[in-house]
């Protein structure tokens with residue numbers, strides 16, 4: 493049914509870069525056989541899933557939305573993919589994304605943009621717009637995204653889906669092509685909070701192949717979602733982040749309809765018995781600037797491996813070109829403008845003599861952001877804000893203005909800098925344009941269960 497739906501709508505939505513109909517049907521048949529034998533492997537055995545094209549899939553193309561990886565077929569599965577297969581989920585294919593996960597609209601994909609199923613003239617968010625659009629368009633019931641600065645949560649918000657960024661180290665990064673190693677985290681994109689909890693339990697947990705993986709069992713996520721769905725939040729302290737929830741006194745640019753729906757969700761939490769407090773996190777206004785030093789620095793080093801020798805594309809400017817000339821021609825042709833912009837930013841920030849002024853300074857502010865979280869979590873069990881400042885904008889509206897594009901992530905980035913978990917759940921349609929808005933719930937590291945409990949209470 494999902495392959496039929498893909499055939500029907502993906503020409504218009506373009507959520508997928510690659511559909512593996514044959515593989516998915518074979519995996520589904522195996523799942524049917526297991527079910528008949530009473531030997532299902534998990535609650536999600538047989539439920540198909542779409543995977544963002546930044547995760548390595550053995551035998552299936554993995555492009556990261558870039559020309560430089562066109563034609564590359566990984567010889568191994570990312571741990572997340574291996575766990576999906578082990579739990580019996582058929583993989584429908586690979587979803588579109590901004591090149592190397594850099595962007596908030598999926599317009600930076602080298603293979604053309606994905607469109608928002610709510611309005612095909614609008615963006616589905618990014619970088620994981622393909623995963624969110626696939627779920628929103630009913631092409632897949634579940635998807636995997638990755639979130640480095642908001643790429644699961646912001647697409648979730650603007651497509652009316654649920655998106656989760658787990659605690660850093662809670663889901664293995666093995667086989668996830670790194671954008672920024674200290675920020676990246678894979679997570680669920682689904683239509684309900686319970687679906688995300690079920691999927692998170694499949695992909696999460698310790699992996700010896702990732703040195704930053706946390707060697708601890710996951711909290712009971714499905715149980716937390718079920719508890720939240722029962723609607724009782726008594727005793728729970730919810731902190732509304734001042735800097736990210738109103739027009740004045742912090743970050744600006746919030747759409748009125750987004751703030752209105754946010755306030756309604758807060759009121760619902762109060763009705764469910766939660767106690768609401770205002771918490772100030774003054775350093776969050778510097779999160780975006782901090783991120784755009786740390787991320788390009790890490791990304792520029794990570795992208796050095798695409799040297800025309802090891803993977804994908806190789807461009808020969810002339811027959812007897814030197815290795816360096818081949819490398820230059822390949823990187824020139826293979827990387828898009830946004831990727832080049834960030835390589836330049838990153839290498840500049842890391843230049844000898846500039847470390848203290850840029851990268852070193854950004855790391856200090858990163859520590860201040862973590863301390864703001866620590867202080868806020870003394871007063872509240874979870875923190876909340878709108879997920880994204882606006883609803884989905886029109887394709888092309890911010891493409892020539894990098895700063896306007898970057899501002900989409902002002903509410904999601906602090907969680908990545910501090911490594912804490914976050915979920916975005918739908919919070920209704922904005923009055924002015926009838927488009928989805930998202931409600932973000934953040935919890936302390938390793939307390940992902942709280943995101944599920946509060947998120948499920950809002951459904």
Ligand code: GLN
Pocket residue numbers: 593594595596618619638639640641642643644671787901
């Ligand atoms: N939009 C942000 C960026 O461009 C976030 C990306 C992400 O989370 N992968 O970096």
